[in-house]
Amino acid sequence: MTRSPFVAILAVIFAMTVPATAAPSDYTQQIQAWQAKRLERLQAPEGWLSLIGLDWLQAGRNTIGSADGNDIVLKAGPAKLGVAVLDGGGVTLELDPAAEATIDGQRVSKAALRDDAQAEPSVVRFGTASFIVIKRGDRYALRVRDSEAPTRTHFLGLDRYPIDPSWRIEAQWVAFDPPRTLDIPNIIGTVDAMTVPGKAVFEREGRSYELLPVIESPDATQLFFILADRTSGKETYGAARFLYADVAKDGVVVLDFNKAYNPPCAFTPYATCPLAPPENRLGVAVTAGEKKYRGSDH
Incomplete structure (x- = not known):
């Protein structure tokens, strides 16, 4: 997908770090509500747990079906679904009449x-299953879902650390003018x-740390952080965890690590997740x- 430079560039702030402030009195309830919505989206009939295939198309004709x-x-x-x-x-699809x-x-x-590089990709449905076409670079694949996928019907739930207000951190925002680019590898190579x-x-604990967010699309309204840490590959998923944050306000961006969550690849081998860059x-x-x-x- 083509990505444009982030248009809202904020002023550089010179203080090294903005200290965390006390979390709202209803902070635990806010995080619990966020967790409930996260779980609802994950378990939705067409959520990430429903993936059953990631099939790459070859140039020319590709016959498709369960046989x-x-x-x-x-x-x-x-x-026989079609060609x-x-x-x-x-990609053009010719459906079998039967x-x-x-x-x-x-x-x-x-x-x-x-394909998914466009606002609304076409959805091909057949029974409880469906697929869309995804585009990665110059390659195309079918992302296949089934609401009856075992990964969905036998989902074991999410394990989390206890909610800890100290991990809601008000970080200093240092804008790049002009914006920079960062190479983000993904799980498909x-x-x-x-x-x-x-x-x-x-x-944190007397040491300074930095995180670089990326902009997912020209109309994105949040900063997207792809990160790893010393729990990665041990207590947490090794490839990365994801975290979103609102754009900075008055030189501050709130990093709420209680909202750090697993990428789709933690649940299914049929996703194309980005990996945490070295930075x-x-x-x-x-x-x-x-x-x-x-x-x-x-």
Whole structure:
């Protein structure tokens, strides 16, 4: 996906760190409400737990279906779903008439599919399953979901550290003018150059630390931190944890590590998660947020 520079550049603040202030009196309830919404999204019928496939398309015709012998063998759905044609203009799907599948809710025989680089990717549905086309660099894949996926129906829940208000940190925001770029590797082996509008600087146990956020898309309204720390690979997921924060106000960005959460790759092998860059591997144990998923087999 093409990403534009972050447009809102804040002034550089020269103090080394803004001390954390007392959390609101209802802070625990606020975090519990956030955790409940996080769990609800994760367990939704088309949430990350429903993934059952990540199948890369080859140039030309790709037969799709659950029967052996298809170029792409689905884990759910009709024996013959159709044919996906990948050319320089994107992906076109020709549906088998007997498949009883729909594209964006319509019974059609053939349609060009919008990929996830666009605002609303096309959704192909068949029974309890569906897929969209994702684009990563110049490669295209089918991201397949099923609301009856075992990862969803047998989900073991989330383990978390106790809520700790001391991990709600008001960090100094140092803006980059102009914004910089940072290479973000991902779990499928490719690298994305993403926009970095500045850095968050904070202290913990007498030491100073920095985190670089990236901007996910031109219309993003929050800063996105992909981080690792000394708990990674031990008590927490090794590849990274994610954290969002509102853009800085008056030179301060609030890093609430109680909201640090696992990427989709912690639950399924069919996601394309970014990995924590070296710049965001903290030399401190962040004992807040989500722990490693105990139901993972990867």
